[in-house]
Amino acid sequence: MKHFLISLLVVTLFSCNKKAEENYKPSIDSIKTSVQKKEKKQQSLPKEVVLKKMNSELLQAIKMVDYNAFANHIHPEKGIRFSMYAFTNRNEDKHFSKSDFQKYFPTKTIFTWGSLDGTGEVYQATIKNYFRKWVFKKDFTHSKYSYNSFQGGGNSLNNLEEIYPKSDFTENYIPGSEQYSEMDWKSLRFVFEEFKGEYYLVAVINDEWTV
Incomplete structure (x- = not known):
């Protein structure tokens, strides 16, 4: 029974993490900032x-x-x-x-x-x-x-x-x-x-x- 509960807990945590990753979407602002940083770095050379x-x-x-x-x-x-x-x-x-x-x-x-x-x-x-x-x-x-x-x-x-x-x-x-x-x-x-x-x-x- 103890082993079953541990397995169930692991499966539950894995499902939650996976769901969180799937639901995560970078904001438009974060993407824009990343691109701007890259362009700024190139232009600064x-x-x-x-x-x-x-x-x-x-x-x-x-x-x-x-x-x-x-x-x-x-x-x-x-x-x-x-x-x-x-x-x-x-x-x-x-x-x-x-x-x-x-x-x-x-x-x-x-x-x-x-x-x-x-x-x-x-x-x-x-x-x-x-x-x-x-x-x-x-x-x-x-x-x-x-x-x-x-x-x-x-x-x-x-x-x-x-x-x-x-x-x-x-x-x-x-x-x-x-x-x-x-x-x-x-x-x-x-x-x-x-x-x-x-x-x-x-x-x-x-x-x-x-x-």
Whole structure:
């Protein structure tokens, strides 16, 4: 009888707790306060911190061949432009809307990305191969980071600040080696613009020594 009463008490307490959980509904005010706190926390972060984090996320996405993660950062209205060298050429550089990038990156469609320095030969490749052989020809997860300042520079005209005067950019720089008189340096730059309170990627620019 004693065991029966204990079992009955346990069942009763469990039922009451379950009923209380089912009847609990967070108030609209509590939900609104939670959302506001989250938004306030994001807005309180300095721009430099936000863009450095995005820079790291983009590098990891490219390294891991996670183009869905990369695409999430593309500007929803302006899309994204790829420049093979420091000089941004609006007429030749390849540009994608976000939807077109997502549509074509898993395919074997070949695009023209620009002209190779020195030979003038047209560079053609799928999106996957362009990222693998050009954008990430060096592992930029092991590079020197800078915000709104250039580390790498050669004899190629750098017009980033002219083409994107109101934008912010990050640079990932790999110094050259003594073997090649430090002329084999590489840089990868990401250009960002603000849209509806958040930052998005509008350009990917590679830079290296040119003849």
